Amino acid sequence: MSFRMLAPEAKTIKTLSFIPPTESLLRGGIPLAASPKRDLGVVKLLFYWPAGTAAQTAPMQARAAQTLRLSGNKTHSSEQIQEGFEYLGASANPDVGLLSSTLVLQTQKQYLEEALKWLLEQGAEPVFPEHELAVFKQVETSSLLRRMQTPRYWSGRLCYEALYGKSSPDSSFADSADIEALNREDLGRWHKQHLAFSACRVFASGDFGQEEHAVLERVMGSMNASKTSREEGVASLLEPQTQIKHRMEHAQQVSLYMGKALPKLSMEAMQTASFVNMFLGGFFGSRLMQDLRETRGLTYGIGSGLAQASSGFTWYISGEMNSANADAAVEACQAIMTGLSTSPPTGEELEKARRYASGQLRAGFDGPFSLPSKWQFLLQNNLPGNYYTTYMDRIWSITSDEISDFAYNYLRPDSFTLALAGIL
Template identity: 25%
Template sequence: MNKRNRLGHCLTRGLLGLALSTSLVISHNALADTAKIDGSKLESLAGLDGKAPVRRDLNIQSWKTKEGAKVLFVEAHELPMFDLRLTFAAGSSQDGDKPGLAMLTNAMLNEGVPGKDVSAIAAGFEDLGADFGNGSYRDMAVASLRSLSAADKREPALKLFGEVLGKPTFPQDSLDRIKNQVLAGFEYKKKNPGTLASQALFANLYGDHPYAHPSDGNEKSIPAITREQLQAFHAKAYAAGNTVIALVGDLSRAEAEALAAQVSADLPKGPALAVIAQPQEPKAKTEHIEFPSKQTHLMIAQMGIDRRDPDYAALYLGNQIFGGGGFGTRLMEEVREKRGLTYGVYSGFSAMQARGPFMINLQTRAELSAGTLQLVKDLLADYLKNGPTEDELNKAKRELAGSFPLSTASNEAIVGQLGSIGFYNLPLDYLETFMQQVQALTVEQVKTAMAKHLDPEALVIVTAGPTVEQKELPPPTDKPVEQPAGVPEH
């Protein structure tokens, strides 16, 4: 099977996809597959009492290939399969003056190899019962393979995978077709106020930094990108020294070493690309995009942290309480439950190689947009001044402790974790130490971390909607008179 992950994303995703897809760290919503898990009975939240839950023990082994690729491997014999993921420092932050170059290169990997076109490649994986996937984001590009581990299936699947990653031919007819699809996606985005606001937000937040432009490029850059430019980008960005090989499954250490060596040898030779520079702190700014609709999109952001910031755990937990944990957060309680102003309101840190954004995202009725924006700003200022309550902190810890085992409940979830650990140079025991750090946090530590990294007077704000006469917000109540619409616009 052949998953065209990236192209589908570029045509349909909105703000959350653009912002959060680069932060592949804690997959709390990962679903367990049919693998047996040691200590598989999940404990009740009440029974945890703040303690770390029983979780799948991982023995992460790591080494480097001869060509310089970093390998992280977990041996798992519950299923006769393996999951392989290669993570390259080949996202849109490496586009240079050709926005969309990284995305097109990744999308074209499985369009052709010597002797095989896109249909033959797809059929090759299908006939072996193997699953190929790929995707490109701001920091990284990924390619994955899931296959049976028996040698008669594993070896031909790896051979084809190596050809796709190491010898793509970038056929011109496929490039023309994909360009047309991307350009059609741009036309769709013009009708989506959330996407327009997201693009403006990143431009205002990052200025001339590589994170500023959309990963998909733009209407001017995409038509000008050539096959030769794709080949040149592939040669440097898909080099063995620029990748992390994550591997989980029914393999011995010797088999894993041989597999990683084969994959590494199939890639172009070359070193890791330089890590991008940190962005400059933006000035506070508000921009409005006029758009004919009944609702207004509100996007509020500030420069956040990079993935290796020592305050990551405290900020993660603090955000879960404020607006990252769904129902029960400060934002949801005050904006939706007490006032009926929105269907949903969310906040989040997107920690990347360089400092990613902290963002708050919602949409509300156009005539209440000014009041809603001020309410959210006031809630943020109050939270940064006073921090969470002890009850909020303990509840967030219990919820995280209950969901965290799912982050390693399947081989697919584990291989994603390994890729992130390797890409962001996190310690091999990160999954254990993260939960320990979270459970040890105090109210004061969370308050201090949030106030250290966020400033309610330094916000970059983008709104998208109609200019209409504003009304005062309804007072807070347990039963708002006007409930939010069941489905948000766009």
């Protein structure tokens, strides 16, 4: 017998140990969390504000304000500001989610002080110049019109609009008119209300040690932290519709999107939902991927996930397929959802998912820049610092019956809204 026939023993990963970030306050009270130092020569500073699209009063407002905060102030133009970063080899990248806005400063360690000073000087009092706003509108409108040509855009949008209502923050898809309506005054107000540096939290990672901490103290220490309030979203749930169809003449495929609004969950329920989602479509070995792609070749990709919502999460399934396969795909999705409660994973399937999930959980903490996004997730969802270590425990303690019960309560196909877009 060839030695190759014997699989090496694969050990189970049952514990998660990582060095948590060091939390402190800068002199003026701004919270700082720092990952363990790594000798890389580069530093990332993530600035976090607890206000995202859920808090905006008009579509695109949060993103426009954060994107344009470095596009000019009373002394410097957009080009001068950007040139200042690029000359140092640094960058400041904004991002906006449903519940938060962030700005990530990336720089070589030797230029940290200069880059940080430049960011704080140039981003503190933006004036949102009219011509920069006009360019933003033009670029965003064109980009939107291109996205609107894809079935995936419409299946997702229509599903969210049906779930939460068109005017809900959870489905605030902008149209061209919304982009056109953006104005400097609103952006200024948004910035003042939500994006002051004194109201941020900072997460440092990479080559960040005592010297770099001292840089932060020098540059930001004198800022008095201002109080921030967490923007709580209010979900406006609608009755689920069975099916929405959107025909697109040029499309070559059908995009499927199924969604359901989940309420705020306890930590344990959140962990259960994450793990149950694994079986549904959360990884390559999930029932959806195995059945629709690997067994039947109906799709290049189909998956499921839990997307942040203003007052919980949206549980979704999404994929693209040939129109001839669309009905079969919908039926398969529904059967798999039902099957998770009637035939919950046991034995090998359960063991495989446990092993995979625990390995991935550990791998997710590998690397010098892995902690900030995890820290952000905890902040956004008011979860405690032991969320990940207890999730490891939950992966190994959850029973088949618990999975079945959870799927029965939350994964009934008739409680999901289904949107299909494309060649129908």
